[in-house]
Amino acid sequence: MTRIVSFSESGLDLGDLHGAMLAAFSDYIVPLQPDAATFRAALTSRGFDPEASFVAVEEGDIVGFWNVAKRGTKRYLIGSGTRIGSRGQGLASRLGKAAIQAAQNSGTDSFWLEVIEGNTGAERLYRKLGFAVTRKLDCYRLDHPSPDRSSCELSDFGTVANIIQRYSSWKPTWQNAKETICGAQLTSFLHDRGGVIIGAGGLVHQIAASETSALEDVIATAATVGSLTLVNVDSADSALFSLLQELGAHRFIVQSEMRLSL
Numbered sequence: 001m002t003r004i005v006s007f008s009e010s011g012l013d014l015g016d017l018h019g020a021m022l023a024a025f026s027d028y029i030v031p032l033q034p035d036a037a038t039f040r041a042a043l044t045s046r047g048f049d050p051e052a053s054f055v056a057v058e059e060g061d062i063v064g065f066w067n068v069a070k071r072g073t074k075r076y077l078i079g080s081g082t083r084i085g086s087r088g089q090g091l092a093s094r095l096g097k098a099a100i101q102a103a104q105n106s107g108t109d110s111f112w113l114e115v116i117e118g119n120t121g122a123e124r125l126y127r128k129l130g131f132a133v134t135r136k137l138d139c140y141r142l143d144h145p146s147p148d149r150s151s152c153e154l155s156d157f158g159t160v161a162n163i164i165q166r167y168s169s170w171k172p173t174w175q176n177a178k179e180t181i182c183g184a185q186l187t188s189f190l191h192d193r194g195g196v197i198i199g200a201g202g203l204v205h206q207i208a209a210s211e212t213s214a215l216e217d218v219i220a221t222a223a224t225v226g227s228l229t230l231v232n233v234d235s236a237d238s239a240l241f242s243l244l245q246e247l248g249a250h251r252f253i254v255q256s257e258m259r260l261s262l
């Protein structure tokens with residue numbers, strides 16, 4: 001018999017959850033097999049909440065999971081998966097319903113997630129649970145042809161986050177939001193008409209500027225840290241899109257952001 005319980009009630013640990021994650025994502029649409037330390041760090045940085053997260057347990061093993069984060073009146077699905085041998089039995093549906101019910105019981109107003117374009121099984125599951133697409137998001141890799149930091153200065157996270165918020169026409173997704181990244185090791189560059197916040201490995205968390213020429217400067221500055229990865233850029237940001245195309249950026253994933261209003 002399969003039990004659906006919150007992770008905190010399951011009596012299992014993050015090592016067990018990591019094992020289940022590796023098995024469930026072994027045939028994922030993109031390679032995703034983090035080591036134990038990377039897996040823990042990713043959960044921590046996104047605000048994994050053991051009480052809001054649910055697991056399917058069979059004979060002491062996790063066979064499915066919904067890893068959830070909480071922030072104020074919002075919840076976010078960090079990741080969901082079912083081991084290959086346990087799929088097609090409704091486990092992900094039961095996990096999703098349990099996580100949504102728990103959210104509803106504690107005054108949550110909306111549940112958010114992202115799903116990679118082409119992962120039709122997962123998208124269909126989320127739609128069946130009531131989620132709807134709010135916007136499309138692009139992920140890019142960029143080796144800038146001519147990095148140049150002359151137009152920007154290093155500054156503190158709060159100052160740069162504020163200027164980005166002023167100039168950006170869209171809100172960052174959960175994983176790039178101020179509250180998620182504020183504890184991380186960050187490099188923040190300030191331009192007089194924009195800014196950029198970069199994390200480990202050249203991951204661009206937030207970027208915005210008042211106009212294209214300022215945006216060009218900001219990207220050239222960001223590139224002085226090395227190769228850049230931009231995860232979850234709003235597809236509707238045509239200025240950023242055109243500039244990244246011009247600079248030869250490679251779009252490696254398109255995602256849908258989905259929301260369930262409760």
Ligand SMILES: CC(C)(COP(=O)(O)OP(=O)(O)OC[C@H]1O[C@@H](n2cnc3c(N)ncnc32)[C@H](O)[C@@H]1OP(=O)(O)O)[C@@H](O)C(=O)NCCC(=O)NCCS
Nearest residue numbers: 024080081082087088089090091092093115121122124125
């Ligand atoms: C997506 C995933 C979690 C579904 O798990 P599952 O336990 O097999 O899902 P369920 O049995 O509860 O199926 C629920 C619904 O999802 C949809 N679905 C699931 N797998 C599907 C597939 N391969 N093709 C089409 N629809 C699928 C169906 O609508 C299904 O309902 P239905 O059978 O009544 O039509 C699982 O396939 C998985 O772990 N995939 C790899 C990791 C992954 O993609 N995670 C999601 C990241 S966003």
